[in-house]
Amino acid sequence: MAVTIELTYEMTKAFGEQRFDVEVVPTVADAVKVAEQRLGEKGIQFDELARVAAVAVNGVLVNHRKGMKTKLRDGDTVTFVKAAAGG
Amino acid sequence: MIKGYAGRILEVDLSTRTHKFVPLDEDTARLYIGGKGYGTRLLYDRTEAGVDALGPDNPLIFATGPLNGSVAPQSNRFAVVTKSPLTGGIGNAACGGSFAYGMKRAGLDVLVVTGRADRPVRIEVDGDRDEVQILDAMDLWGKGTYETQTLLPKRYEHAVIGPAGENEVLYAGIVSNERIAGRSGVGAVMGSKKLKAISVIGKRKLEMDDPEAFREYTKTVRKLFEEHPVMGESLKRFGTGAIVNTTNGRNILPTRNFKHGHHPDAMKLSGEYMEDHELVGVKTSCLHCPVTCGRDVEIEGKGRVKGPEYETLALMGSNLEITDLKNVNEWNYLADDLGMDTISLGATLGFAMELDEKGMLDAKLAFGDPAGVSEMIQDIGHRRGLGADLADGVKRVSEKYGGKDFAIHVKGMEMSAYDPRGSYAQGVEYATTNRGGCHVQGASMYMESTGPLTINPMNLKLKADIPVVQQNLACAINSMVLCIFTTYGMIPKQVHEMNPNSMTYKIITTLFENSGPLMRKAMGMKGKPMMWFEKWLTFITGQTFSSGHLQEIGERIFNLERMFNMREGMTAADDTLPPRILNEPTFYGMASGHPLGQLLPKYYKNRGWDAGGVPTKKTLDRLGLSA
Ligand code: SF4
Numbered sequence: 001m002a003v004t005i006e007l008t009y010e011m012t013k014a015f016g017e018q019r020f021d022v023e024v025v026p027t028v029a030d031a032v033k034v035a036e037q038r039l040g041e042k043g044i045q046f047d048e049l050a051r052v053a054a055v056a057v058n059g060v061l062v063n064h065r066k067g068m069k070t071k072l073r074d075g076d077t078v079t080f081v082k083a084a085a086g087g
Numbered sequence: 088m089i090k091g092y093a094g095r096i097l098e099v100d101l102s103t104r105t106h107k108f109v110p111l112d113e114d115t116a117r118l119y120i121g122g123k124g125y126g127t128r129l130l131y132d133r134t135e136a137g138v139d140a141l142g143p144d145n146p147l148i149f150a151t152g153p154l155n156g157s158v159a160p161q162s163n164r165f166a167v168v169t170k171s172p173l174t175g176g177i178g179n180a181a182c183g184g185s186f187a188y189g190m191k192r193a194g195l196d197v198l199v200v201t202g203r204a205d206r207p208v209r210i211e212v213d214g215d216r217d218e219v220q221i222l223d224a225m226d227l228w229g230k231g232t233y234e235t236q237t238l239l240p241k242r243y244e245h246a247v248i249g250p251a252g253e254n255e256v257l258y259a260g261i262v263s264n265e266r267i268a269g270r271s272g273v274g275a276v277m278g279s280k281k282l283k284a285i286s287v288i289g290k291r292k293l294e295m296d297d298p299e300a301f302r303e304y305t306k307t308v309r310k311l312f313e314e315h316p317v318m319g320e321s322l323k324r325f326g327t328g329a330i331v332n333t334t335n336g337r338n339i340l341p342t343r344n345f346k347h348g349h350h351p352d353a354m355k356l357s358g359e360y361m362e363d364h365e366l367v368g369v370k371t372s373c374l375h376c377p378v379t380c381g382r383d384v385e386i387e388g389k390g391r392v393k394g395p396e397y398e399t400l401a402l403m404g405s406n407l408e409i410t411d412l413k414n415v416n417e418w419n420y421l422a423d424d425l426g427m428d429t430i431s432l433g434a435t436l437g438f439a440m441e442l443d444e445k446g447m448l449d450a451k452l453a454f455g456d457p458a459g460v461s462e463m464i465q466d467i468g469h470r471r472g473l474g475a476d477l478a479d480g481v482k483r484v485s486e487k488y489g490g491k492d493f494a495i496h497v498k499g500m501e502m503s504a505y506d507p508r509g510s511y512a513q514g515v516e517y518a519t520t521n522r523g524g525c526h527v528q529g530a531s532m533y534m535e536s537t538g539p540l541t542i543n544p545m546n547l548k549l550k551a552d553i554p555v556v557q558q559n560l561a562c563a564i565n566s567m568v569l570c571i572f573t574t575y576g577m578i579p580k581q582v583h584e585m586n587p588n589s590m591t592y593k594i595i596t597t598l599f600e601n602s603g604p605l606m607r608k609a610m611g612m613k614g615k616p617m618m619w620f621e622k623w624l625t626f627i628t629g630q631t632f633s634s635g636h637l638q639e640i641g642e643r644i645f646n647l648e649r650m651f652n653m654r655e656g657m658t659a660a661d662d663t664l665p666p667r668i669l670n671e672p673t674f675y676g677m678a679s680g681h682p683l684g685q686l687l688p689k690y691y692k693n694r695g696w697d698a699g700g701v702p703t704k705k706t707l708d709r710l711g712l713s714a
Contacts, residue, residue, distance in 0.1 A: 009332050009354055009360070010359075012354065018354055019351070052587075053587070054541075054587035054588060056336055058338065058674060059337050059338025059348065059674060060509075060543070060544070060545060061541060061587070062588065063587065063588060063593050064541075064542075064543035064544075064545075064596075068588070075675070079336045080336070081336030081337060082332060082333060082336075
């Protein structure tokens with residue numbers, strides 16, 4: 001029973017890992033808190049990095065779901081995504 | 088002659104080895120601007136239905152627009168228009184580099200090549216002397232695009248093909264410097280004419296209606312670009328590879344022949360990673376462009392070469408389940424040198440890998456394994472062995488070996504690197520774009536899922552509206568001719584700076600999502616020029632261009648392309664997506680694939696077409712396209 005958290009490139013660079021699993025937490029807000037804690041333990045300024053990243057659950061931004069209150073289920077992936085450009 | 092144009096077209100017939108200069112038609116220029124628009128009009132008028140795309144009667148048209156020849160950022164691009172040997176419909180491609188500038192300096196708005204030489208030739212144009220030479224190119228035949236350009240006369244600007252064009256690989260392109268007019272198989276058409284290269288030179292100045300206003304305003308735009316989060320930061324710093332992490336995070340990065348939209352190691356293909364590991368520190372650009380979205384990388388045995396851009400990173404990386412940049416760098420170099428479109432190439436390789444995996448083809452290629460890929464790319468470029476089949480693209484390979492359900496193409500053109508199952512508007516755009524599965528004829532995905540102001544990419548709201556506006560705009564942009572990336576600058580800095588998880592963001596995106604007809608109406612309003620490209624066009628030509636003017640011109644071009652395709656026998660049945668995209672869900676909780684069937688009728692209506700996708704008389708009358 002786990003939720004995967006995937007980090008942005010900048011977060012990954014600072015943290016040393018791109019993704020980690022956490023036990024299923026009820027909502028996206030809880031998952032974000034866990035990520036903040038994990039990165040915080042390594043002294044990483046989470047807020048600064050998270051401010052420019054949208055949060056998505058299985059690829060869909062939570063803003064198009066129920067925001068930070070979006071419920072999580074076993075197997076979900078919570079991703080921090082930076083808006084980019086080009087292509 | 089309207090300002091901004093050289094006023095003449097050069098027509099070269101390679102069969103008779105003759106040429107003539109004819110005046111540019113001012114009325115056509117007013118209605119279609121130039122570039123792709125003017126080229127499409129010429130192609131439509133000069134061909135009969137069923138013309139052989141690789142035969143002497145298919146004109147190969149190189150066209151510039153009024154912005155070319157100026158120093159406006161992103162304006163060194165030319166359009167190539169022809170009937171596509173890949174799709175059998177309208178073919179076109181745009182290319183950066185410096186050839187567009189060269190054409191205008193040589194006093195050429197348009198260059199039309201018809202006929203077929205009996206042996207390899209090249210064309211040399213000295214615009215100041217009105218001198219046009221058709222020269223022997225036997226010594227260049229068989230050489231790569233890089234070497235060819237070094238062997239051509241210095242000081243000229245060149246457009247060349249590589250072995251892929253010579254061998255009529257159906258997705259061969261035309262190269263200028265390190266840039267390529269990649270799509271539609273325009274290079275195969277050039278190869279079919281036995282034309283290896285075109286070189287142009289001249290010192291003619293671009294005449295402008297208000298040069299002072301143009302100069303002053305261009306300074307402002309350069310500053311605006313410098314400070315813009317996309318033009319001055321993201322694209323400049325990371326190149327188009329910056330988008331890999333975004334599309335991967337949004338589950339729309341083609342992976343394993345579009346089976347999935349996410350690859351766990353895709354970060355290693357990103358522009359950010361490239362900067363940290365592979366970039367040799369040099370950023371490259373098309374002439375006069377401050378955005379410098381090109382990247383140089385180092386590859387073994389070749390030294391510093393042009394690095395891959397987003398589409399290549401995706402189609403030849405994650406789509407093949409390859410995440411080692413060194414592989415992609417090398418394949419990108421090979422494809423560029425052979426003169427091939429990396430989107431179609433990557434998609435074809437991915438399809439061959441899946442056929443192999445399913446035991447339908449012994450391609451000796453496997454997902455996640457780089458073994459054999461370099462050799463296969465060479466074989467494709469030279470049409471050797473199985474490479475001869477793969478040189479015909481996904482559609483024809485599926486007709487020969489099966490696998491139509493997972494053959495990823497639209498109208499015969501391989502789909503580019505945005506999985507429409509997580510970007511519904513982009514799916515509508517793919518299905519309806521006249522040249523086939525391409526994203527730069529609208530770039531709806533940017534307004535929907537990859538840009539800073541995204542709407543819910545997975546409901547139906549606005550998904551049949553965005554493509555109409557974006558396709559029209561792209562038609563106009565490709566006719567000026569400007570780089571399509573210019574549209575990324577249209578969303579102001581302030582929007583980029585918004586917290587994407589905030590309530591304000593949610594309110595704005597919800598309003599946008601519900602704007603529908605209002606948005607189309609607003610974009611269609613004729614008024615004063617607002618955007619930089621509208622102002623540039625106005626300062627240069629002396630005519631007024633606003634968003635509404637460009638929407639109308641773009642719509643005219645789009646409908647004319649549609650008419651060309653219909654004349655070639657295409658119908659609404661061709662406005663579709665690959666079965667895998669329509670039927671297989673990729674997202675958790677998704678019942679099926681892309682809901683195209685629900686969106687197409689609305690799209691047709693928005694376009695002023697009947698239920699069968701045919702432009703109504705009213706629409707054609709309005710656009711001046713009635714017979
Ligand atoms: S943004 Fe990139 S592709 Fe476009 S004109 Fe500039 S350098 Fe060329």
